[in-house]
Amino acid sequence: MQLVIASGKGGVGKSTVTASLLYLLKDEYRFVAVDADADAPNLDLLLGVERWEEERELVGAKVARINTESCIRCGICQERCPYDCIKVIDGDYVVSELTCEGCNVCGLVCPVPGTISLDEVRSGVVRKTTTRYGFPLISAQLDVGRPNSGKLVTEEKEWAKKLMGELGLKHMVVDSAAGIGCQVIASIGGADLTILVAEPTPASLSDVQRAYKVVQHFRQPAYLIINKADFNPGFTALREWAEAEGIPILGEIPYDRAIPRSMSMLKPFVEAFPDSKAADAMREIAERIREEILK
């Protein structure tokens, strides 16, 4: 089974919840964890990973380059670039490598053959390790300024599937990126269900609603975990929304200083502070996931 944990908004505690959930399920289930937030991966940090067993470079991103020698400075490329990535610097037409999407439109419209080339560049790395808890983790790190590619996530999931076959694992748990863009779509696509994590604030509600639309797009069931549940007592709209949409609420985790403290210790909070209120709530959630989802 492939389950995804998503939130829409960053910083609502999705990865800390994921790390603790993995910790609580590790003895009973055989799974591979995937950190699909290639832009800002942090599951490895939360699980205390110190080294990677295997790293693969991912090339595939492309950027255009202009040869200033043969360029006749007609400006057609700049006019036609759909993303405004071509600038004139000291009279030369130059592609901004950090924003180019590699579509090659400039190369197609340039009247001087060979002036614009489309070069492959590294987009990041995909890597694998075995965590100290025994389960494998696949993670990725996008290089700074590269297209925020869903391809990296697809690559990660493929590697994870291979590992499942090799090691006889039953489940894949994907910690998705924040937002609703290509990485999130690549995470949710092909999964069996999504667990949404949100906090009771208008911003988090608005973002989780958007993430839920992506889940609906793939016709998957969704569940909700409310984090920092007592943080904003007057705010009931999150619960009301979940109830109106028929999204089962797996549980509520109270705001607890144990969570940020555990993050500084680089440990899941259920491991670092097993007696905390948050850990109690997390264990109840894990129990419901055992009973209702992983059966």
Place this chain on the structure above:
Amino acid sequence: MQIAVSGGKGGTGKSTIAINLAIALREHYDLVLADLDVEAPNDHLLLGVELANEEPVELFMPRFDYQKCTRCRKCAEVCEEHAIITMRDGTPFLMPNLCSGCAACEIVCPVPGAILPGKKLMGHTYLTETPYGFPLVTGRLLEGEERAMPIVSRAKKRAQGLEKELLMVDTAAGTSNTVSKALEDSRLIIAVTEPTPLGIHDGELILRLAKLMEVPAMVVVNRSDLGDVAKVREIAEKYGAEVIAEIPYSENIIRSYVEGKPIVLTDYPEAGLFREIASRVVEFLGGGE
């Protein structure tokens, strides 16, 4: 003139800092705030306004006229996104989700009219007046669409079009090319981070991006009592950036957030921190009018 508020990691309080800084800077500049976190735009919620003046962002999407198409497959070959598949006889089909709207297929198609310019809605931009004396431009990606770049670029243009003295952009988290697009042309980046291992890790990435883009950066440490600020200083120094403010974890900030009243307008002591950040920015930019 443009400045940017950015932060490696989501949830560091970047938007809270952006809106409070915008309010504080309003006294020095005629400004516009642009929320370019198009996957999760929230500045309007923090400012307590409803998005207004919606404009669609539409992208080119090829439509094939199969009467005219000669099945030469050129369109499929040129598509970097592999959004066009061809049948055995060469008939092209579009997979709309993969299409980036670049129009390369239309450019190479040798048969006039075989590819028609269809359109697909990617999201919207908004221009909203706020009660704080500056407008807010927001970009918002449609759910189910993958490509943030066109929305970022269009929203930024809309904000630039207002020709204010200062354009302040609030970027998405991370360091992908949509963040670079938002940062582009900035005179200064305010990098918001937390002193936790995660925050430091991601904060370093944003400083690296700033360096690559040759934009000077200043660091604001949010929730500064949650970890080791000395480590943030170390990283900042490595990239030639200065830590200009430390904002401790504060119930007052949370309360003002929950009540929808920007902290900089309250009498809480934290308000002073934001005014301080604003004056550092003004000093850096060489004063207001």
